[in-house]
Amino acid sequence: MADAAAPTRYVFGTAFDREEERLAHGEALWDKGTIEKLSHLGVDETWHCLEVGAGRGSVAAWLAARGAEVTAVDLDISRLGRLGALGVALWELDISRDPLPEGAYDLIHARLVMQHVGDRAAAVRGMCRALRPGGYLVLEDTDTTSLFSHVDGEFHALVKRAAYEVMIDAGYHPRCGLLDVELVEAAGLSSVHADGRAEVVRGGSDGARWFALWLEHLRPAMVARGTVSDVDIDFAVSDLADPRHRWLSQVMVTVTGRKDDR
Numbered sequence: 544m545a546d547a548a549a550p551t552r553y554v555f556g557t558a559f560d561r562e563e564e565r566l567a568h569g570e571a572l573w574d575k576g577t578i579e580k581l582s583h584l585g586v587d588e589t590w591h592c593l594e595v596g597a598g599r600g601s602v603a604a605w606l607a608a609r610g611a612e613v614t615a616v617d618l619d620i621s622r623l624g625r626l627g628a629l630g631v632a633l634w635e636l637d638i639s640r641d642p643l644p645e646g647a648y649d650l651i652h653a654r655l656v657m658q659h660v661g662d663r664a665a666a667v668r669g670m671c672r673a674l675r676p677g678g679y680l681v682l683e684d685t686d687t688t689s690l691f692s693h694v695d696g697e698f699h700a701l702v703k704r705a706a707y708e709v710m711i712d713a714g715y716h717p718r719c720g721l722l723d724v725e726l727v728e729a730a731g732l733s734s735v736h737a738d739g740r741a742e743v744v745r746g747g748s749d750g751a752r753w754f755a756l757w758l759e760h761l762r763p764a765m766v767a768r769g770t771v772s773d774v775d776i777d778f779a780v781s782d783l784a785d786p787r788h789r790w791l792s793q794v795m796v797t798v799t800g801r802k803d804d805r
């Protein structure tokens with residue numbers, strides 16, 4: 544469990560020359576479902592939106608294309624430069640420690656972020672305070688149980704476990720999609736709704752590359768921990784590139800809550 548006062552130790556914040564590519568494959572895998580969810584809320588040019596942990600910025604760009612006024616925040620905003628041309632304001636912050644303006648946003652969205660932050664409860668409370676009355680908080684995080692379910696059984700179970708051990712050491716929560724429901728309710732939002740989606744990923748596809756680059760990014764730490772070798776990881780990466788394999792992704796849980804309209 545992470546120390547409440549500690550800054551986030553983001554596990555992917557280490558040097559990896561293909562991180563931009565990894566983030567792009569993640570967007571390709573998850574954006575369709577995210578955009579479907581956000582479309583139902585009715586975002587338009589009257590809305591002020593905050594995209595938390597914006598990464599490479601595809602969701603912030605989509606919100607801006609709907610005409611909304613958008614601010615994108617992240618521990619590292621170096622990959623968000625192109626959003627300036629879309630009128631998106633950028634702000635470097637740690638969502639678990641740095642204050643947000645109160646009562647400012649109609650929508651706050653964070654995907655694949657809460658699962659990494661140091662003090663999740665404080666982050667969710669801060670985001671709730673930053674909502675306007677009637678505003679929505681949408682958190683999307685994964686439950687990892689289904690990952691690498693394969694028609695022949697579990698795919699590369701040892702490598703999967705070793706990767707998540709490295710992430711958990713850095714404060715990652717492997718059931719965060721479910722935990723988000725409790726955090727959003729505890730923060731006092733109403734009409735809390737949660738559901739999940741998973742993708743079937745084919746080896747060698749763009750989606751498959753997100754998983755391969757996940758292992759490549761974590762490879763040095765996994766090998767240093769001693770539970771898997773470079774050869775184990777090479778074998779997994781080679782199978783992930785093979786179109787004869789198909790596997791289930793994690794379940795992406797979307798939790799939506801609304802601040803009372805007073």
Ligand SMILES: C[S@@+](CC[C@H](N)C(=O)[O-])C[C@H]1O[C@@H](n2cnc3c(N)ncnc32)[C@H](O)[C@@H]1O
Nearest residue numbers: 551596597598617618636637638654655656660
């Ligand atoms: C896995 S990436 C997801 C990026 C993007 N949300 C997406 O789904 O494509 C997580 C992002 O959250 C950012 N992040 C992690 N911890 C954070 C924190 N405490 N405060 C702000 N951003 C954070 C990381 O820098 C990274 O850009």
